[in-house]
Amino acid sequence: MTTKNLIARIIIIGVLGYLATPFSVIGQTSTTQMTERFCTVIIRNLEKIDQKLIEQQAKINNRRQEREMRLLQRRSEHDAKRSTRRDLRDESFGERYNRLKGLAKTDTQKQAVETFKSAVDSALEIRRKAIDEAISAFRKAVDDLINSRKTSLEALITEYKNSIKAASDKAKVDCANSVDAKAVRETFRNSIKQARDNFKTGRQALLDKNKAELEALKATKKNSIQAAQDAFKVAIEKARDALKAALGNQEQK
Amino acid sequence: MKKDLKNLDAIIERVLILLEKGKTISEIEVLFAKEKKEIASILKTIDFLVRQNKILEPPVGIAARILNQIRLKANQDKKATLGRASLFNFLNNQIQTLMGLPFKVIIPVLLVLFIGVMFGVTRFSDKKVQDKVVLENQQTAVSEETTVSAPETEKSIVGSVQTSSQAEQANEVDVITSSILEDTQSDVLKLEEVDNEVDFVKYDSKEVDDFGQSINENDY
Numbered sequence: 001m002t003t004k005n006l007i008a009r010i011i012i013i014g015v016l017g018y019l020a021t022p023f024s025v026i027g028q029t030s031t032t033q034m035t036e037r038f039c040t041v042i043i044r045n046l047e048k049i050d051q052k053l054i055e056q057q058a059k060i061n062n063r064r065q066e067r068e069m070r071l072l073q074r075r076s077e078h079d080a081k082r083s084t085r086r087d088l089r090d091e092s093f094g095e096r097y098n099r100l101k102g103l104a105k106t107d108t109q110k111q112a113v114e115t116f117k118s119a120v121d122s123a124l125e126i127r128r129k130a131i132d133e134a135i136s137a138f139r140k141a142v143d144d145l146i147n148s149r150k151t152s153l154e155a156l157i158t159e160y161k162n163s164i165k166a167a168s169d170k171a172k173v174d175c176a177n178s179v180d181a182k183a184v185r186e187t188f189r190n191s192i193k194q195a196r197d198n199f200k201t202g203r204q205a206l207l208d209k210n211k212a213e214l215e216a217l218k219a220t221k222k223n224s225i226q227a228a229q230d231a232f233k234v235a236i237e238k239a240r241d242a243l244k245a246a247l248g249n250q251e252q253k
Numbered sequence: 254m255k256k257d258l259k260n261l262d263a264i265i266e267r268v269l270i271l272l273e274k275g276k277t278i279s280e281i282e283v284l285f286a287k288e289k290k291e292i293a294s295i296l297k298t299i300d301f302l303v304r305q306n307k308i309l310e311p312p313v314g315i316a317a318r319i320l321n322q323i324r325l326k327a328n329q330d331k332k333a334t335l336g337r338a339s340l341f342n343f344l345n346n347q348i349q350t351l352m353g354l355p356f357k358v359i360i361p362v363l364l365v366l367f368i369g370v371m372f373g374v375t376r377f378s379d380k381k382v383q384d385k386v387v388l389e390n391q392q393t394a395v396s397e398e399t400t401v402s403a404p405e406t407e408k409s410i411v412g413s414v415q416t417s418s419q420a421e422q423a424n425e426v427d428v429i430t431s432s433i434l435e436d437t438q439s440d441v442l443k444l445e446e447v448d449n450e451v452d453f454v455k456y457d458s459k460e461v462d463d464f465g466q467s468i469n470e471n472d473y
Contacts, residue, residue: 042473049468056464060457067456078447085443089436096429103422116426120433127437135447146454153461164468185473192470199465207455214451221447229441233434240430247422 038185039175046168053161060157064150075139086128093120104247112246119239123232130228138221145213152206160199167191264292268299 097117104110167188174184264285271281278300285292
C-alpha cells in the first residue's frame, strides 16, 4: 500500500463517517450555539435595561419637582393679579363714594350714603371670601388630582418595571436550562411588548379619567364664582334701591 | 380875369417845379421878376410851407428803426411761446385772468364779509360768557335765598333746584352701582385664568411617555 492510497482511504472513511452522523446531533449543536449567543446578549443587556429604567424614572421625578415649583409660581402670579384688581376696585369705588357723599346735602342723606357704603363694602367682602374659597377649593382639588395621578402612574411604572424584570428573569432561567433560543427570545419579546401595551393602556385610561376630572373641577370653580357674583349683584341692587328711596323721600320732605 | 387866373396857375406850377428842382425862393423871384407882385404872397406861403416841411420831416432812418423794433418784439414773443410752458408764465396768466374785473370786486367783498363775521362771533361769544356769569350769579343768589330765608315766593325755584340735585344723586347712585357690577363681572372673566393651573396636572406627561417607551421588544 502506497502512501497515496493510505491518504485516500483516510479521507473516504472520514467523509463516510460524517455522512453517517444523524441530523439531530447537528441540529442540537446549532441550537445550543444560538441559545448561548442570545443568552450572552440578554444577560449583558439586562443591566442596561435596569439602568435605562432608573434614568427615565429620574427624569419623571425631576419634572415633578419642577412642576411643584412652577405651579406655586403660577398661583402666586394669579393671586397678585387678583389682589391688584381688588385694590384698583377699592380705589375706584372710594372715589365714586366720595362724589356721592359730596352730593348729599342733609344729614339724613349723608346717613343714607353711609349705609349704602357699608352695604357695598359688606357685599364686596362676602364676594371676595366666596371667590377665595372657590379658588382654594379648586387648587386643593388640583393638588389632590396631581397626587392621585402620581400614585396611579407610580403603580403603572412599578407594574411595567416588574413585568420587564420578570421577562428578563425568565429569559435568564430559560438560558440556564438551555431552552430553545428562538423560544427564549420570542417569550422575552412578547413579555416586553405586553408590558409596554399594559403601560400605554393604563396611562391612556388615566389621561381620560384626569381629563374628565379636570373639566369637573373647572366647572365647579366657575359655578361657585358665578354664584358669588350673582349674590353680590343682588346685594348691590338692594343697597342701590334703598339709597335711592332714602334720597327720594328726603327730597319729598 | 379868367386868363389871369390861368396864368397864375401856370406860374405856381412852374414855381413848384423849380422848387422841386432845388431852386431857392430868391432865385425864383429873380426868374419871375415881372410877376413879382402877383406871386409874392404865394411865394411867401410856399416858402413857409417848405420851411415847415423841413421841420416836420422825420429823421433819416426812423422808418428802418421802427421796423427793426417791430421785428425784434415779434421774435421775442415767438421765443416765449416755444418749448415747455413756463410755470411762472402759466400762474401769471391765471392770476391775471382771475384778477379780472369780477374778482377785483368779489375778493374785497369777501374780505369785508369775513372780517364782519369774525367780529360778530367774537362779540357773540363775549356776550354769551357774560350772560353765563350773570346766570350763575343769579343761581347763586337764588340758592342763598332758599337756604337762608326760603320765602314762599321762591318755592318754585327751590323745587327746581332740588329736582336737579335729586336727579344728579340718582344718576350718581346708578353710575356707582353699575360701575361696581361691571367691574366685578369683568373680574369673574379674568378669574378664569386660574383654570390654566390644571395644565400642571399633566406636566410630566412627556417623561412618563418616554418611560413607557424606554424598553422596546424590537431591539431584541
